[in-house]
Amino acid sequence: MSLLCETPSLSRRAVLMTGGALFAWAYLPRFARAADKRDPRLIVIVLRGALDGLSTVGPVGDPDYAGLHGDIALSLSGANPALPLDGFFAVNPAMPVFARLFKAGRAAVVHAAATGYRERSHFDGQDVLESGLPGPGNATTGWLNRALASLPAGERVARLGGLAVGPSTPLVIRGGAPVLGWAPQALPTPGDALAERVLDLYNHRDPVLAAVLQKGLDADRMALSDQLDGKTMKPRSGLDNAAGMRQSAQGAARLMAADDGPRIAALAFDGWDTHVNEGGATGRLANLLGGLDGAFEELEKGLGERWRDTAVVAITEFGRTARINGTVGTDHGTGTVVLLAGGAIKGGRVIADWPGLKAAQLYEQRDLAPTSDVRAVLKGLLADQFGLSPAVLGDKVFPESAAVKPMRDLVA
Amino acid sequence: MAAPFANSVSPDPALVALNRFGLGAKPGAEFGKIAADPRGYLEAELKQQDIALISPDDPRNAGLLDSTAAIQASMAAAMERKAARDKKAAAAMQPMAADDPAGPAATQAKPAVPRVEADIYRDEAQARFDKALTTAPGFVERLVGFWSNHFCVSVAKAPVVRACAGAFEREAIRPFVLGRFADMLLAVEHHPAMLFYLDNRQSIGPDSRAGKRRGRGLNENLAREILELHTMGVGSGYAQADVTSFANMLTGWTMAGREGRLREPGSFVFNANAHQPGQAVLLGKTYPDGGMGQAEAALNDIARHPATAQHIATKLARHFIADDPPEAAVARLVTVFTKTDGDLRAIALTLIDMPEAWSTPLTKLRSPLDFVVALRRAAGATAGNEPQRSLRWLSVLGEPLWRPPGPNGFSDRTDAWASAEGLKTRLDIAWQAAKQADDIGDPEEMLASLIGTSVSTETRQAISRAESRQQGLALLLMAPEFQRR
Numbered sequence: 001m002s003l004l005c006e007t008p009s010l011s012r013r014a015v016l017m018t019g020g021a022l023f024a025w026a027y028l029p030r031f032a033r034a035a036d037k038r039d040p041r042l043i044v045i046v047l048r049g050a051l052d053g054l055s056t057v058g059p060v061g062d063p064d065y066a067g068l069h070g071d072i073a074l075s076l077s078g079a080n081p082a083l084p085l086d087g088f089f090a091v092n093p094a095m096p097v098f099a100r101l102f103k104a105g106r107a108a109v110v111h112a113a114a115t116g117y118r119e120r121s122h123f124d125g126q127d128v129l130e131s132g133l134p135g136p137g138n139a140t141t142g143w144l145n146r147a148l149a150s151l152p153a154g155e156r157v158a159r160l161g162g163l164a165v166g167p168s169t170p171l172v173i174r175g176g177a178p179v180l181g182w183a184p185q186a187l188p189t190p191g192d193a194l195a196e197r198v199l200d201l202y203n204h205r206d207p208v209l210a211a212v213l214q215k216g217l218d219a220d221r222m223a224l225s226d227q228l229d230g231k232t233m234k235p236r237s238g239l240d241n242a243a244g245m246r247q248s249a250q251g252a253a254r255l256m257a258a259d260d261g262p263r264i265a266a267l268a269f270d271g272w273d274t275h276v277n278e279g280g281a282t283g284r285l286a287n288l289l290g291g292l293d294g295a296f297e298e299l300e301k302g303l304g305e306r307w308r309d310t311a312v313v314a315i316t317e318f319g320r321t322a323r324i325n326g327t328v329g330t331d332h333g334t335g336t337v338v339l340l341a342g343g344a345i346k347g348g349r350v351i352a353d354w355p356g357l358k359a360a361q362l363y364e365q366r367d368l369a370p371t372s373d374v375r376a377v378l379k380g381l382l383a384d385q386f387g388l389s390p391a392v393l394g395d396k397v398f399p400e401s402a403a404v405k406p407m408r409d410l411v412a
Numbered sequence: 413m414a415a416p417f418a419n420s421v422s423p424d425p426a427l428v429a430l431n432r433f434g435l436g437a438k439p440g441a442e443f444g445k446i447a448a449d450p451r452g453y454l455e456a457e458l459k460q461q462d463i464a465l466i467s468p469d470d471p472r473n474a475g476l477l478d479s480t481a482a483i484q485a486s487m488a489a490a491m492e493r494k495a496a497r498d499k500k501a502a503a504a505m506q507p508m509a510a511d512d513p514a515g516p517a518a519t520q521a522k523p524a525v526p527r528v529e530a531d532i533y534r535d536e537a538q539a540r541f542d543k544a545l546t547t548a549p550g551f552v553e554r555l556v557g558f559w560s561n562h563f564c565v566s567v568a569k570a571p572v573v574r575a576c577a578g579a580f581e582r583e584a585i586r587p588f589v590l591g592r593f594a595d596m597l598l599a600v601e602h603h604p605a606m607l608f609y610l611d612n613r614q615s616i617g618p619d620s621r622a623g624k625r626r627g628r629g630l631n632e633n634l635a636r637e638i639l640e641l642h643t644m645g646v647g648s649g650y651a652q653a654d655v656t657s658f659a660n661m662l663t664g665w666t667m668a669g670r671e672g673r674l675r676e677p678g679s680f681v682f683n684a685n686a687h688q689p690g691q692a693v694l695l696g697k698t699y700p701d702g703g704m705g706q707a708e709a710a711l712n713d714i715a716r717h718p719a720t721a722q723h724i725a726t727k728l729a730r731h732f733i734a735d736d737p738p739e740a741a742v743a744r745l746v747t748v749f750t751k752t753d754g755d756l757r758a759i760a761l762t763l764i765d766m767p768e769a770w771s772t773p774l775t776k777l778r779s780p781l782d783f784v785v786a787l788r789r790a791a792g793a794t795a796g797n798e799p800q801r802s803l804r805w806l807s808v809l810g811e812p813l814w815r816p817p818g819p820n821g822f823s824d825r826t827d828a829w830a831s832a833e834g835l836k837t838r839l840d841i842a843w844q845a846a847k848q849a850d851d852i853g854d855p856e857e858m859l860a861s862l863i864g865t866s867v868s869t870e871t872r873q874a875i876s877r878a879e880s881r882q883q884g885l886a887l888l889l890m891a892p893e894f895q896r897r
Contacts, residue, residue, distance in 0.1 A: 071501075071504075121611070121633070123818055123819070127818075164833075169831065180832065181831050181832045181833035181834075182832075182833060183808070183833050183837070190839060190840060190842075190843030190844075190886065193879065193883070194839065194843055194883055194886055194887070195839060197874055197878070197883070197887055198839060198874075198886075198887060198890045200874065201870055201871060201874045201887065201890075201891065201892075202892065204870040205868055205870050205871065205891075205892045206892040206895075206896070208830070209777075209830065209835065209892060209895065212830050212831065212832055212835050213832070213835045213836060213839065215832035216831070216832035216833055216834070216835050216836030216837075216839075217836055218832075219832060219833070219836075220836055277497060328497065328501060
């Protein structure tokens with residue numbers, strides 16, 4: 001600890017006591033918000049494959065943008081004009097819901113953002129993004145789970161655990177804190193009769209499997225109640241298509257809207273690696289962005305009055321090249337966007353220390369240069385929603401990141 | 413995960429042979445005969461000539477491509493796709509074309525996985541499932557699965573890997589599962605699929621001719637994963653300097669490109685122009701510059717490193733015996749690995765000879781792959797939509813074939829698979845499989861041939877009281893006796 005260096009004259013015992021006291025103080029979550037009856041929720045959407053931030057929220061006011069991003073650059077004119085956010089940025093027209101939320105002050109963008117990772121490997125980049133560790137490695141737990149685990153035991157958010165949406169648990173929410181799993185209905189269901197019989201058999205022969213299966217059936221029932229009928233809406237494949245994204249958000253919202261439902265969730269959407277035929281206002285990326293927009297809409301609808309205290313954040317491992325490549329797509333880059341939505345968000349803002357797009361301003365002369373740290377955004381959300389202290393955030397949740405200060409005032 | 417209380421005594425030896433070591437029983441198989449000599453049943457399979465290979469003589473496998481041909485097909489398809497894109501891009505330049513209603517829509521409808529590669533992948537998957545469904549007891553296929561996951565590649569990396577993942581397993585894994593570990597290691601690290609997957613293809617020695625000319629350099633990915641995942645294991649004594657040095661030694665190990673300047677496109681080639689010149693030190697030993705032989709010598713050494721024996725022995729014992737395997741079992745495997753210079757047939761025999769293998773309760777949950785295969789063996793594969801249905805099941809269960817989330821492969825621990833969502837999905841799949849089963853016989857006979865005499869009263873009752881034969885079969889497929897191994 002730095003304290004040891006700064007106070008060399010103190011006795012060892014005194015140092016330890018001071019350190020201990022400071023430690024305890026620094027790790028104490030703030031419950032200033034506990035009294036105001038807020039019931040905050042946080043939903044993290046991981047976009048795997050590296051989202052092209054410049055085609056999601058285009059800097060249409062930057063004179064160098066259209067030249068670099070070529071045929072797929074967003075534009076305020078033409079057949080599919082982008083939706084202006086402010087005088088400089090415009091969002092992809094595939095995202096009308098996000099644009100509406102932005103106008104209503106319930107969505108925001110952090111642009112030119114990146115994690116601390118500066119290479120361009122998906123695996124490592126996702127590893128860093130989801131683990132919250134300073135570099136890639138054999139990560140087994142994610143920052144969202146460690147945030148959950150850092151809350152005082154018995155506290156409501158900690159007690160209710162997390163929610164992982166998808167057939168496997170995204171790394172971001174893996175770890176010691178309890179996590180419920182749910183995936184959109186992908187197969188015809190056998191009906192309750194068989195389930196009850198198998199449960200009965202497990203109760204007699206294999207209580208461990210009984211408990212696990214019971215949880216799976218419960219999660220499924222909660223998410224599939226009412227209009228969410230497993231027979232009518234089946235995504236055809238994994239969560240790399242618009243229908244799958246929308247449906248998984250529907251299920252997540254239903255589970256999280258419940259009084260005893262999880263307050264923290266992670267969803268992972270695949271397919272953002274647009275090396276080829278990326279498209280701009282229409283096309284492949286726009287289809288995916290439409291799915292993400294649909295997910296925002298379903299969360300808003302499904303959470304009902306809980307939406308008011310909800311923050312949704314969409315993050316990706318890194319951005320893509322500022323200049324399009326030879327196959328009308330973009331290659332792995334650096335800076336990109338973080339999208340924020342939800343009733344809790346102090347929105348209507350594109351938060352960016354815009355680095356510019358001239359050759360010398362690009363990172364390694366090819367990528368949007370990062371001027372914001374994704375971790376700062378995430379820390380800000382965790383601090384504002386759940387009262388986690390900078391010390392916990394800089395040490396436990398995002399190890400070795402004390403220098404990355406939480407971005408404040410993201411939450412209204 | 414705690415052990416189920418019902419399995420606290422020594423398991424039925426027939427189930428140990430069929431489920432712990434094999435791929436599961438098949439209806440009509442002579443359960444009684446297996447029960448009489450379960451160890452002999454496993455050993456007999458190890459003695460069969462070429463048992464681990466997917467035979468090219470079998471007419472069903474006649475269409476399988478070797479990796480070079482598969483990669484070339486993928487390269488050709490990529491060229492065609494590019495030409496089509498260029499044509500479309502050119503057409504889009506024409507103002508009239510933009511009004512063509514079919515134009516933009518057709519672009520959007522492009523399948524996520526290119527067709528040529530998807531077809532090759534499907535054929536390879538089919539051959540693998542065929543083998544798994546017909547072999548008995550499937551101990552060798554389980555070993556293939558273990559090593560394929562140990563030395564995994566992912567088809568998500570690139571279309572080229574999708575095209576050659578199956579060939580990789582047939583060429584670099586299967587010939588060696590009852591051979592020597594060092595031979596498998598060398599075959600794997602020479603294979604274009606691995607060189608592509610772990611980025612060694614682009615790794616260039618900074619002081620090599622290519623490095624100086626193009627100002628490009630090292631990629632440590634493969635070197636690190638060989639040490640960390642393939643051989644010694646993380647934290648086993650190598651340092652960053654070893655990784656860097658080993659990466660230097662591996663420079664030049666690449667895949668011949670489409671132009672075929674160095675060798676036949678898609679085949680392994682050592683590109684001396686990209687190889688870092690000079691001697692290199694790994695784990696304290698100096699390797700003189702010897703071109704490709706330099707890294708080969710290093711691979712042969714680390715294959716025999718004590719940490720490698722420990723790492724492999726622990727993983728094997730975890731796979732076959734328990735998540736936290738008995739220390740004595742691991743120690744025995746380490747000894748045999750060391751004494752026999754990594755003879756994997758001797759290791760396989762040691763596994764089935766160990767008392768722990770027959771006394772440890774069956775507490776592991778079958779992995780999704782083993783579950784789907786066992787279910788297919790039990791309920792019968794339906795013709796027509798295979799292997800797509802099995803592949804789909806593997807995806808929704810979170811273990812898509814040859815598509816692990818990272819180079820460390822799929823988890824081999826029960827905790828990873830005994831998830832709420834996972835178990836619920838197994839129930840859905842069991843029901844689907846039961847509904848599709850053509851001819852479900854008498855439930856008592858099913859039990860006798862699939863689970864045997866050690867079936868619990870509760871399982872027997874649950875099945876005998878089922879509403880329908882379909883429900884009875886689904887219950888059997890979900891029974892603890894079927895899920896655990």
